[in-house]
Amino acid sequence: MRPTKRDELVQKALNAFYQNGFNATGMDMLVRETGISKTSMYKHFRTKEDLILAVLRLRDEHFRNWLYRRMEELAKTPRDQLIAMFDALEEWFSEPGYKGCMFIKASSEYQDASHPIHKQSADHKRMLERYFCELTRKAGFSNPEILARQLLLLKEGAIVTAHLGHTDNAAQDAKAAAITLVANAEQRV
Amino acid sequence: MRPTKRDELVQKALNAFYQNGFNATGMDMLVRETGISKTSMYKHFRTKEDLILAVLRLRDEHFRNWLYRRMEELAKTPRDQLIAMFDALEEWFSEPGYKGCMFIKASSEYQDASHPIHKQSADHKRMLERYFCELTRKAGFSNPEILARQLLLLKEGAIVTAHLGHTDNAAQDAKAAAITLVANAEQRV
DNA sequence: ACATAACTGTACCGATCGGTCACTCTTGTC
């Protein structure tokens, strides 16, 4: 179990795929950009698809860790954390290399719902949904699942809108909407 | 000016690109699926990129026409049309070949914001935004632009969520959120 | 009947695709 080289490959492949797309990034380009020989890659992963799945696993881990931690840093209560997510998103959007959501991109290039890459992307979104349901439940909202899904719709919308770049403040527009939705859910309690 | 053959090509190329993705659809596959010779294609379009741009133009025209018409059929007032959009989206999502938004996919495969395909995808979203601003203005909301952008965030979120397929009722979740946002905007008047 | 334009099939270009091959170099362990 020697993790270093393999992990280095996955991390660098992640960057390449994220910046250039999956189909547009060939294995030869990965050799150039990672400095790792093709033979070594194919020792760790039997196919390009396997490598992509490993990349998505890493991305899922990093992204969710980052988002959850940032939400906790920005706000104390579950209710406020849900809203603070959109401030975290704004930080992400304004990063220099921001190119949208890796999982939306993956499902755009591997569209068939039965494809492993598509399914794994769906899993990522499912785990986000579960976490958000926890928060809305802890916050004591009635109909916590619906509110959680609504907030996630705003999140996904903000992510693609920020990438399309036809508007600024996608994150803050979404935040304002989220505040309204949360306030409305509180009135009903 | 003989439109038939060229239009037939663009229409069939649209279907192929929509179902398989842009990079994953080669020109030889287009020859097979459209029955049009490669020589003819390259007489009408100098490059594959030009063909894609023509496809996106057609898609923009068809999609916006369809959406606007459907919204008008489903509701009379601008206010109700904005909400009825989500019922129209639900119809779209439940179509057999639904594979998400063509422009989001295009911007996923041509990520550079300066790329013509990316820019044209952004134009599509911009035109939707303009139309929605018109409706919110006609409906008499204060801050019509913000409400329009918020509703569009819900729309984009529903589109990608419906494609990822990890949840059902993305359209109806978005509709419920839209009703809340609209009601909230009315209270402030 | 005839010119013209649109269209077709096929073969081809260099480059790149995902993936494999035999082989060499390095490294840690005994």
Place this chain on the structure above:
DNA sequence: GACAAGAGTGACCGATCGGTACAGTTATGT
């Protein structure tokens, strides 16, 4: 120092990529 194992190299595979050349066929308008 012997030796197995992993990481490395670079050439190579058939297939496909976007795009072109060329010669032949079909349709149209006069």
